[in-house]
Amino acid sequence: MIPIPDSHPRAESLRVRERLVECLRNGIVVEQGLIAHGRGEAFDYLLGERTTVYAREAIRASVALLLLAKHPVISVNGNVACLCAKDVVKLASLTDAKIEVNLFYRSYEREKAIEMLLKEEGAEMVYGVGERASMSIPELMSERRRVDKDGIYSADVVLVPLEDGDRTEALVRMGKKVIAVDLNPLSRTARSATITIVDNITRAMPLMVEAAKELKGEPRDKLDGMVRSFSNAMNLERSLAVIRGLDREDAETGLDSMDR
Numbered sequence: 001m002i003p004i005p006d007s008h009p010r011a012e013s014l015r016v017r018e019r020l021v022e023c024l025r026n027g028i029v030v031e032q033g034l035i036a037h038g039r040g041e042a043f044d045y046l047l048g049e050r051t052t053v054y055a056r057e058a059i060r061a062s063v064a065l066l067l068l069a070k071h072p073v074i075s076v077n078g079n080v081a082c083l084c085a086k087d088v089v090k091l092a093s094l095t096d097a098k099i100e101v102n103l104f105y106r107s108y109e110r111e112k113a114i115e116m117l118l119k120e121e122g123a124e125m126v127y128g129v130g131e132r133a134s135m136s137i138p139e140l141m142s143e144r145r146r147v148d149k150d151g152i153y154s155a156d157v158v159l160v161p162l163e164d165g166d167r168t169e170a171l172v173r174m175g176k177k178v179i180a181v182d183l184n185p186l187s188r189t190a191r192s193a194t195i196t197i198v199d200n201i202t203r204a205m206p207l208m209v210e211a212a213k214e215l216k217g218e219p220r221d222k223l224d225g226m227v228r229s230f231s232n233a234m235n236l237e238r239s240l241a242v243i244r245g246l247d248r249e250d251a252e253t254g255l256d257s258m259d260r
């Protein structure tokens with residue numbers, strides 16, 4: 001890993017790249033994961049590399065939905081494991097969610113490497129590894145169709161950071177509520193999820209953990225109100241307006257420069 005001086009204007013972004021390259025070398029991330037991250041970076045640049053007020057609204061509604069769920073599951077792929085394994089474990093513990101490995105470029109070796117990383121960070125049980133992923137999501141052709149009977153298959157709410165559109169649509173068709181984290185507000189995933197957080201997972205996941213700590217003790221009707229009053233279509237339009245430089249409300253809050 002090359003030393004990155006704190007004074008570098010893109011220091012954080014460069015550190016994340018280094019981490020992904022390290023994860024490519026140790027078998028967690030696939031080459032395509034670096035390309036996917038590059039696409040995400042481009043949108044992040046346009047968003048100002050900060051969490052917008054709209055992403056914060058989506059984060060709170062998502063955490064409320066996870067806390068209300070009977071069988072919540074957090075789906076983990078290579079990039080997510082690499083960039084936020086610790087926060088995945090924390091969020092799962094706070095919301096009583098299961099953790100399932102689900103890969104687009106599936107291999108048993110990667111599943112085991114990701115399982116081991118999650119366990120190093122404190123996960124007790126990791127679903128979806130090897131023979132456990134014996135059920136199929138109907139009408140889905142990719143390797144992502146294979147899911148765990150006791151995990152995603154029987155979940156009512158699934159958090160799918162960095163997802164592909166096909167599976168999001170298929171999960172919604174199965175009657176599940178889907179929470180996506182995607183920097184691209186135009187993606188099919190973003191458009192078809194129940195709630196989309198348009199933010200970098202490296203910022204969104206720690207904020208979800210904080211929101212879960214805060215909302216955990218709240219009454220169900222309050223959480224329910226937060227979910228009901230959230231409109232994904234409107235939130236995406238607002239995120240898009242930020243990208244297009246048309247949104248003053250977000251720019252004027254100054255929240256992010258204080259919070260980070």
Ligand code: PTJ
Nearest residue numbers: 032033036037040077078103104105162182183184200201
């Ligand atoms: O580990 P695997 O085998 O499951 O493969 C994982 C990748 C990411 C390669 C696979 O899911 C894939 O090909 O993803 P896509 O279809 O390219 O979608 C990635 C989406 O995530 C794009 O819309 C990006 O804008 C977005 N994205 C990338 N990096 C980030 C991100 N969104 C939030 N935070 C990021 N850091």
